[in-house]
Amino acid sequence: MVLRRKLALFSASLAVLSGLVLAEDYLVSSRYASAKSKRYLDSAGNYNISIIHTNDIHAHLDQFRATAGTDCDPRYECAGGYSRIKTKVDQLRKGAKDSLLFSIGDEFQGTLFYSYYGGEKIAETMNVLGYDAMTLGNHEFDGGDDKLAAFLANLTFPVVSANIVTNHTGISSILKPYHIFPQHSLAVIGVTTPVTKGTSSAGPGTNFLDPIEVIQATVDAIKTKEKITKIVAITHLGYEQDIELASKTRGIHLIMGGHSHTLVGSMPGAAGPYPTIQKNLDGEDVFVVTAYRWGEYIGYLDIAFDPAGRIAAYTGGPIRLTNTTAQDPIMQAKVDAWRAPFDAFAKEIVGSTTGLLDQSGCQSGECTFGNLISDVMYDYRIKSGGNVDGAFTNAGGIRASISAGNITRGDILTAFPFGNAIVDLSFTGKELWDMFEGIVSKVNSAGSAVTSFVQVSQSISITYDPSKPVGSRLVSLKVSDPLQAVDLTKTYTLATIDFLATGGDYFLTTPKTDFIVLDKLDEVLTAYVQEHSPITPAITGRITKLSSK
Structure with missing residues (x-):
């Protein structure tokens, strides 16, 4: 398979493609x-x-x-x-x-x-x-x-x-x-x-x-x-x-x-x-x-x-x-x-970022946009009086990257278009371990396929080994600020989004019903960007994937 600017194609296709492929990259197999x-x-x-x-x-x-x-x-x-x-x-x-x-x-x-x-x-x-x-x-x-x-x-x-x-x-x-x-x-x-x-x-x-x-x-x-x-x-x-x-x-x-x-x-x-x-x-x-x-x-x-x-x-x-x-x-x-009806609103500049807020790697590991949005959720709950130990969200909910430079309302709504709201959920340490084990194993404890990877706040640390058997891939889980190994008998409160609370992406084996819907995720992110710009994206090592030997 080669990249060419002019191709010898089927005779019937020559009239179609000659003069067209000169302007675009056309990757051809035949x-x-x-x-x-x-x-x-x-x-x-x-x-x-x-x-x-x-x-x-x-x-x-x-x-x-x-x-x-x-x-x-x-x-x-x-x-x-x-x-x-x-x-x-x-x-x-x-x-x-x-x-x-x-x-x-x-x-x-x-x-x-x-x-x-x-x-x-x-x-x-x-x-x-x-x-x-x-x-x-x-x-x-x-x-x-x-x-x-x-x-x-x-x-x-x-x-x-x-x-x-x-x-x-x-x-x-x-x-x-x-x-x-x-x-x-x-x-x-x-x-x-x-x-x-x-x-x-x-x-x-x-x-x-x-x-x-x-x-x-x-x-x-x-x-x-x-x-x-x-x-x-x-x-x-x-x-x-x-x-x-x-x-x-x-x-x-x-x-x-x-x-x-x-x-x-x-x-x-x-x-x-x-x-x-x-x-x-x-x-x-x-x-x-x-x-x-x-x-x-x-x-x-x-x-x-x-x-x-x-x-x-x-x-x-x-x-x-x-x-x-x-x-x-x-x-x-x-x-x-x-x-036209939404263009002026979408183009309003709310802040800036010094580097790429990357979405492309969020489904395979820690990513800069995942770090930001999880930290924003955690910061929002702490500053509004919430007693939370950390925050997590689904990688699949982050739909676009934002390049270095100005950040507009349209950028944020394109990256988070679902209208999800932040909620607080309580878990035992054992429930947290089982949830994160299901995520890194891609199958939850009830046997359902987990359909997204996870992103977490700085107050959560995950280490996992994908070479281990399903159900035994989570190596360590630390929660709270400062980080501490999860206590399986302790109760923790984490901020997340309503989509996950109700069973989305199968993070939870049993959907939750006892939660209060708080502010919308895109609105919380917008307020954070306005207050903290310029944003400095970073990978901090909060999710560690061990290399197979």
């Missing part, structure tokens, strides 16, 4: 590219089609500061935005009118466009771009089933998720397990991560079945009922889970994924190649692809399916959309108009 000679059926009996995919846009309708996700600043490289995505999709489709455009979910939550409008403007934008199908992500349920149903009713294309079972008629009347594109004799199946139940606000009558079992059953049904062999999946599960899905099923040869915000390709920092190829139960190649997050990249594949539905030839890769990509003027005018 196999037997010469096998593709025309659209639809070629001389070898293979069916040729182009596929474009996006995932985890998270309401980034407008361009944003690259790698940070906050509002675009002319001092930094800016990326993404739906007006750039539209430009690129329109260009790709000019030479590939048979192409299909898929969204892999999590269009909701992440910027003020969602906070202010809900799903209304997102639906309008997706309709304008001409998406062919979508699956649902966990954040589509953040506003509850009613708001999701209203969003779905505004879409002009099919929405698929085979593993969602719901008694909400506004959802069930629109959602379907798969969709057939008869002009291509191709089926697309969707699935949504089962962790949605613990990470979002799906109603009590909405549940999520095991995606592997459901995918296989749906593939078998399609082959029997529809007599179709070309079957692809759009899966909001995560990159590693997609690889597992590929290895444990048969009959699907392309999986387009989302949820984990995984960078794939040959660029620095990539977790794997684009496509990542995994053998299925029949020993056949399954292509797994994803397109990072926020619309900074879109994925593009030219594929030749053989008569059995296997991929005989392909070329393609992730296309990065930066300042060099023109913005569609009509789409951008809409976005600018939608931004």
Whole structure:
């Protein structure tokens, strides 16, 4: 896989990509590219089609500061935005009118466009771009089933998720397990991560079945009922889970994924190649692809399916959309108009930071933004008379980084868009040990998968060894100021957020109900930044991961 500025692609793709890749980084992988000679059926009996995919846009309708996700600043490289995505999709489709455009979910939550409008403007934008199908992500349920149903009713294309079972008629009347594109004799199946139940606000009558079992059953049904062999999946599960899905099923040869915000390709920092190829139960190649997050990249594949539905030839890769990509003027005018009602508020400067408040590493260890927000929570409770021993929050609740320089209200709301409030919770030392053991083992004591890493205040210290067996990875836990080894019989009070208190991310085996909701997290952070700027981000060693020997 190599980065090129001009590529020898399939003959049918040359008209599409020549002149387009000069402006963007286009990371290309190909196999037997010469096998593709025309659209639809070629001389070898293979069916040729182009596929474009996006995932985890998270309401980034407008361009944003690259790698940070906050509002675009002319001092930094800016990326993404739906007006750039539209430009690129329109260009790709000019030479590939048979192409299909898929969204892999999590269009909701992440910027003020969602906070202010809900799903209304997102639906309008997706309709304008001409998406062919979508699956649902966990954040589509953040506003509850009613708001999701209203969003779905505004879409002009099919929405698929085979593993969602719901008694909400506004959802069930629109959602379907798969969709057939008869002009291509191709089926697309969707699935949504089962962790949605613990990470979002799906109603009590909405549940999520095991995606592997459901995918296989749906593939078998399609082959029997529809007599179709070309079957692809759009899966909001995560990159590693997609690889597992590929290895444990048969009959699907392309999986387009989302949820984990995984960078794939040959660029620095990539977790794997684009496509990542995994053998299925029949020993056949399954292509797994994803397109990072926020619309900074879109994925593009030219594929030749053989008569059995296997991929005989392909070329393609992730296309990065930066300042060099023109913005569609009509789409951008809409976005600018939608931004106007909250723009002045979002641009208000509340303070500054001397360095990067980094979100990108929060799910794998101690991070500067995690340290700040946990210390802010602890400071807030101490100064307001709370008798707390420390503070903790979920890494998944930190949604964007903030670069060195001024901090705006919009930056803070983009980083913490959920409207969570601070609460105090009491634990015995044994309960604290079990909770942190579950977090570092990724499985709580009740056997539920923990779906986020943790960030803690300076008055908490964690040491763990990931090479140890699940349930025995926590090596030490210290709490209080000054730090002391946790006493398993003592009672401690920690500040956290209401989302975790009620069972979110499965930190707690039993959700709490006996707590008082205090001030909102974003408001507390804003007040702290105003009082303490400039902020000096730092890694202090409060979370230690022992190296395996």
